[in-house]
Amino acid sequence: MKILVLGLTLLTIGYYLKSISQNVFEQDSSLDRDIDNKISINTIPNRQKVPKILHYAYPDDPENRPFTFIHWLAMTSAIETIKPVKTLFHCVHEPESYWYQLIKPKISVVKARIVTEIFGNPVKVLQHKSDVIRMEALRDYGGIYLDLDVLVFKPFDDLLYDDFTMGIEMVPNAVGLCNAVMISRPFAPFLTRWIEQYKYFDDNDYNYHSVLLPYNLSKKYEDDIHVLNETAFFWPTWVEDHLKWVHTSNEYDFSNQYAYHMWFTRGYNKYLRRLTPTLIRNVETSFNKVVRRFLNYLPVNFNEEIFKREMIGENR
Incomplete structure (x- = not known):
């Protein structure tokens, strides 16, 4: 009897997991x-x-x-x-x-x-x-x-x-x-x-x-x-004072956190959209300093004229 109950229990668990896998999201x-x-x-x-x-x-x-x-x-x-x-x-x-x-x-x-x-x-x-x-x-x-x-x-x-x-x-x-x-x-x-x-x-x-x-x-x-805690991924936040702090000052230190959510929807038009590799390399802000190293992965033949073409596409 115990073996039968155990078998039925395992069968039920297996069916449950299968149903989640197949049905929770198509x-x-x-x-x-x-x-x-x-x-x-x-x-x-x-x-x-x-x-x-x-x-x-x-x-x-x-x-x-x-x-x-x-x-x-x-x-x-x-x-x-x-x-x-x-x-x-x-x-x-x-x-x-x-x-x-x-x-x-x-x-x-x-x-x-x-x-x-x-x-x-x-x-x-x-x-x-x-x-x-x-x-x-x-x-x-x-x-x-x-x-x-x-x-x-x-x-x-x-x-x-x-x-x-x-x-x-x-x-x-x-x-x-x-x-x-x-x-x-x-x-x-x-x-x-x-x-x-x-x-x-x-x-x-x-x-x-x-x-x-x-x-x-x-x-x-x-x-x-x-x-x-909040400083792991999501600090500074999307409030305007924080966005301004990150993109116009040189005061915030990102070195102790894993990541930073850039709050694209909130900050794109005012802060993120204008960024170019040249601006990131030459303007001292908290944001620019922490992302500069990733510009090393741009292709050697990169030309910032691309930005102009991409912006035209965005504004159509």
Whole structure:
């Protein structure tokens, strides 16, 4: 009888895991299965739980936002600092820009599904579509997810030994866990619980499921998540005083943090859009000083006239 009960229990667990894998987010049959062969358990050192795989999400974008110099700078910083065994770029359609062509030889393109719903709940907001793609990627492969505007300054090697890791985002009157940086083993318990809560997803609530909900879950399931303080990834924040501090002063020191979320949506038009390699090399700001080293990865024949052509394309 005990053997029968044990067998039924294992069968139930197996069915549950299979149902999560197949049904929580609809699987894309066109996924490059060769990636599965190249990323195996043999690539993970002893006791390391998280494979050193980078993930980026680029969902179908009705606004046709370009892949810019800032995105190239962020991806270059991560690839050259973390030195992943693989960098997976999950996209519906590949971007068309000079900067994407520069980074493309260093990545593997994975066809992402077109996200329209989660558990029957409609998904229309672009950022929420990206949330689904990133969580699906971490669930299936494990690894390190980064937004396309996250600069990386230090290796993440010491963060690969926990099941799941996120960092605090602390802004006036709000504290959360920002999903612009997530580190996870495949099917981490915290991630599984988080995904299950998408049964109650509301597309009109901008950041509850992506920032506030994981923070609330971390208080309830603290043994399943490693929470880093706000200076790990998300400091300075997106408030105007902080953006000005980073881009117009020479006072902030990034040396003690793993990464910096550049807050592309908040800071692009006023601060990030005007940046060029020449300006970064010659103007002393906190931001420029910390990213200069990544300009060494520009091609030797780089010509800043490219910026003019890219800007014309952006303004059409």
